[in-house]
Amino acid sequence: MGALKPYIERMTSDARSYAAARRGWLFAHRFWLIRRISQLAVLGIFLTGPWLGIWIARGNFASSEIVGVLPLADPFIFLQSLAAWHKPIALAVIGVAFISAFYFLVGGRAYCSWVCPVNVVTDTAYWLREKLGLTRDRKLDKRTRIWVMVAALLASALSGTIAWEFVNPVSLLQRGLIFGMGAGWGVIAAVFMLDLFVTRRGWCSHLCPVGAFYGLIGSKSVVRVSAINRSACTDCGACFKACPEPHVITPALKGAGTHLILSGDCTNCAACIDSCYIDVFQYGNRFAAKHDPSRFLIEPHGVPASQRRETAA
Amino acid sequence: MKDGRTGDGSGESALRNGDRDKTQERPAARTPARASSNRVSRRDFIGNVAKSAGVACLAAVALDQYIRTARATDAKALRPPGAIKEEEFLAACVRCGLCVRACPYDTLKLATMGEETALGTPYFVARDVPCFMCDDVPCAKACPTGALDREIPNIRHADMGIAVLVDHETCLNYKGMHCSICYRVCPIRDEAITLEKQTIRGRQMIIPTVHSSKCTGCGTCEKQCVLEEAAIRVLPRPLGQGKAGRNHAGRPVTGHGTLKRDL
Numbered sequence: 001m002g003a004l005k006p007y008i009e010r011m012t013s014d015a016r017s018y019a020a021a022r023r024g025w026l027f028a029h030r031f032w033l034i035r036r037i038s039q040l041a042v043l044g045i046f047l048t049g050p051w052l053g054i055w056i057a058r059g060n061f062a063s064s065e066i067v068g069v070l071p072l073a074d075p076f077i078f079l080q081s082l083a084a085w086h087k088p089i090a091l092a093v094i095g096v097a098f099i100s101a102f103y104f105l106v107g108g109r110a111y112c113s114w115v116c117p118v119n120v121v122t123d124t125a126y127w128l129r130e131k132l133g134l135t136r137d138r139k140l141d142k143r144t145r146i147w148v149m150v151a152a153l154l155a156s157a158l159s160g161t162i163a164w165e166f167v168n169p170v171s172l173l174q175r176g177l178i179f180g181m182g183a184g185w186g187v188i189a190a191v192f193m194l195d196l197f198v199t200r201r202g203w204c205s206h207l208c209p210v211g212a213f214y215g216l217i218g219s220k221s222v223v224r225v226s227a228i229n230r231s232a233c234t235d236c237g238a239c240f241k242a243c244p245e246p247h248v249i250t251p252a253l254k255g256a257g258t259h260l261i262l263s264g265d266c267t268n269c270a271a272c273i274d275s276c277y278i279d280v281f282q283y284g285n286r287f288a289a290k291h292d293p294s295r296f297l298i299e300p301h302g303v304p305a306s307q308r309r310e311t312a313a
Numbered sequence: 314m315k316d317g318r319t320g321d322g323s324g325e326s327a328l329r330n331g332d333r334d335k336t337q338e339r340p341a342a343r344t345p346a347r348a349s350s351n352r353v354s355r356r357d358f359i360g361n362v363a364k365s366a367g368v369a370c371l372a373a374v375a376l377d378q379y380i381r382t383a384r385a386t387d388a389k390a391l392r393p394p395g396a397i398k399e400e401e402f403l404a405a406c407v408r409c410g411l412c413v414r415a416c417p418y419d420t421l422k423l424a425t426m427g428e429e430t431a432l433g434t435p436y437f438v439a440r441d442v443p444c445f446m447c448d449d450v451p452c453a454k455a456c457p458t459g460a461l462d463r464e465i466p467n468i469r470h471a472d473m474g475i476a477v478l479v480d481h482e483t484c485l486n487y488k489g490m491h492c493s494i495c496y497r498v499c500p501i502r503d504e505a506i507t508l509e510k511q512t513i514r515g516r517q518m519i520i521p522t523v524h525s526s527k528c529t530g531c532g533t534c535e536k537q538c539v540l541e542e543a544a545i546r547v548l549p550r551p552l553g554q555g556k557a558g559r560n561h562a563g564r565p566v567t568g569h570g571t572l573k574r575d576l
Contacts, residue, residue, distance in 0.1 A: 049414070063409035063457045071457055077407045081458065084404035089459040147365050151372030158377040161403035166380050166432060171408065175423060175433050179410050182425020184432075 013127055015241035019277040028277075031270030038114045046178045061115070061174045062165075063095060071095040076149075076213040077171075080163060083156035100217065106268065108218025112204060112211050113244075113269030117173050121188060122204045125195035126244075138199045140206040142247070142265070149209035169203070170210050205244050205265075219264030225272060226259045226284030226291045227252040233280050239272035253280070259291045260284060383431060390430035391437050391530060391547060393421050394444060394471030395453030395461040399549075405460035408433030415455035418445045437473075439532020439547045444473060446500050446531050469501070474530030474547040475554050476506065476523045484544040489518055495534035495545045496521045506534065521545065525554055 012020050012028070020028035046064070049055040058065045063073040073095030082088065103111060112119055155163035165171055169187050176184045194202045204211055227233075230253050239253070240246045248263035249272060273281040284291050353361070384403070393412050396402055412435050413421045420442045424430045429438075435452075437444065446468045453461040453471075465471065476495070478484060485492035486508075499506045505528040508519040521534075523545075532547040547553070 058414040058455075059409040059411040059457070062407040063411065065411060065455075065457070073457060074407065081404055081407070086401065086404040087459075089457075089463070092458050095457060143365070144368075147369040148372060150369040151376060154369065154373035155376035155380065156404075158373060159380040160400060161380055161384075161431075162407065163373075163376050163380055165408055166383055167376070171433060172426070175408060175410070176425065179413065179423045180425055182428065184426045187426065 011131075013130055013242070015238050015271070015275045018236055018238045019275050022277040028274050031274050035114055035269060036120070039117060039120060042115050043117060043174070043177055050178075060171075060178045062171060063092070070098065072099050075100050075217075076210055077162055077165065079213075080153060080156040080165070083153045084160045084162060085157075103214060103217045104221050105223065107221045107223045107266070108214035108216065108264055109211055109267035110218075110221075110223070111214045112208075113267040116170055116210075117177060118170050118188070118191065118208075119204060121173070121192050122195045122201065123244075125192045126201055129196050129200065134197065136197065138202075140199055140202060142206055142245075144206050145209055145212035145215075148207060149212040152209050164209060168210065170208065201244050204267075211267075215264035217264070218266065218268075219262065222285050222287070223268060224260045224262060224284055224286055224291075225252075225266060225268060225270065225281055227261070227272075227280055228259045228282055228284060228291060229278070229280045230254075230259060232278050234278065236277075238275040238277070239281065242271035242275035244269065244271070256293065259293070260286060262286075389549070390424070390434075391439060391474050391532065391549065393435050393437070393452045393461055394446075394450055394468060394473055394529065395456070395463070395465040396473070397460060397462060402460050403431060403434070405458045406434050407458055407460075408435075409457065410435065411455040411457055412452035412461060415451040417447065417451070418442060420444050421452060437532070439530075439535040440543055441536075443532035443536040444471075444529075445533075446471075446529065468529065471529040471531075472550060473532070474549045475525055475528050476530065476532075476534050476545055476547050477553045478521055478523065478545045479548075480544040483540055483542075484521075485539070486518060486520055487513070489516055491519065492539060493519065493521060494537050494539055498533050498537040500531060500533055501527050501529070505529070 008025060009017065009020070012025065016028040016032075018028075026033075042061075045056040045066075046058075046060060049058060056067060058068075061074060062077055063071070065071055071091050071094055073092050075096045078088065078092060078096045081092075106114075152164035167187075169191050172184045173181075173188055176182070176188075191203045195204075199206060227249070233253060239249055243249055244267060245263070245265040248261050248266040251257065251263075252259055252261045268283075270281075270283070273279075273283070392399070392402065393416075397405065408423060410423050413423055420437045421435045422437065423433050423435055426432055428436075430436045448467055450465050450468050450471065453465050454463055455461075456463055478495075481487045493508055496502075496506045496508050504524065506521050506523055509522045511518055511520050513520075530547045530550070534545045535543045535547050538545050
């Protein structure tokens, strides 16, 4: 283990190395590890059947049947199907309701960071980009994905098909891993290279309409990351470096309002929690009073807490 | 080094101090002028919306065009039993593979990139593994979206395609032999394929003849054809079947060649 230490240190991303040096490698990667286990496990329950004959889940992420009873269905695909004027059957509606309710609870884009296998590809590309010192970044607007999402719905209506599924790398990868990839690796390689050579976090944070859709759910979801301990922040910048959507952190960490990261763009990936060596961040829930300073702080100098504002330090 | 795990109380008192400092530093704070400088002007707003909507429309049209090109291959692939019409199928099928998992014979597969049909949709190649015509149609019953008709009463109602004796030159029966393997393996024996006596080039032959109202397109005949390349093949119905027109009075020309599903 001791002999490996310098290699591990060299492999650790810049953002996490600060916390890794102070609190240990495991501390700086604890949620990262759980996320990878979660992503593997979700794929795994679909693969125990074909590989071992133990059927936990049938189908794939688009629609599935868990232990033969519970139907699950992807809400974004469902919406496109509606846009293509397909009359839904009750089973599909039930499946979509389960999945939507789940992500309203755990955070919309928890799908992106805890389930989606493309996240592993793009995280790896980002890590490699940093390690290779690639700085070229063809800037894209973060809202592009919203318009890709709208375009996918429009194209569904125009073509009478579930349009995004003709090109969706997310479906392609999860379906490929469960049912066979064929020549689909080319598309995944393209996403990897986009993120590595062209645009920093190009796919997941700028283009993917699936993430954009889950972001809409996320902006109303219960579980949110909270910068509960923001007064202890030392401005080291590790969380901003680690975060795939750094703009979501600023209002919670540097604002005077709620401690919660409320933007739907946040993927609840906990990279900020992992990378912060003084535990500024933790998971919280939208309804807990402790995350909202206006509901418990003593008002300084007679300014009502609800009206206090401060600029970024 | 500061201990990061400060208790809630100390953390909040620090926050209060921070808040006070910043409040004092702030000049008169939140003047209307500042607020309005952050606002987007109406002209910019309309411009941005128009630009974004334009981008979305452009992307939508591009995607739609791509789909139309990709769908040129639709007619080649055989869909699972109970599949609704191809135009509607792609609005319903979410490409989940539950039908594939339900098939006890590994007949069905999901198309990977570059295969015969739309990426990820279920299809089968009769020459590799035909449909074994399970009476209860488990694949259709597994469909979570209605892309396959879950209410299909039994497999006889399936319409995966239609067998067509495409090559009269290599078919052994057309050479005067009594191969008839397609007739003998047909699961709807003596109904979907019958042997008809015909006189061709002055010789009596028995010719396998497909009956469109009975054939489900399961592909057993194609699978079992003894030739290196099958002389009898299952084609999607629009490709494999003719259709009679109407006469000048607008009345249908009766007799034969009506698409099964149009009846």
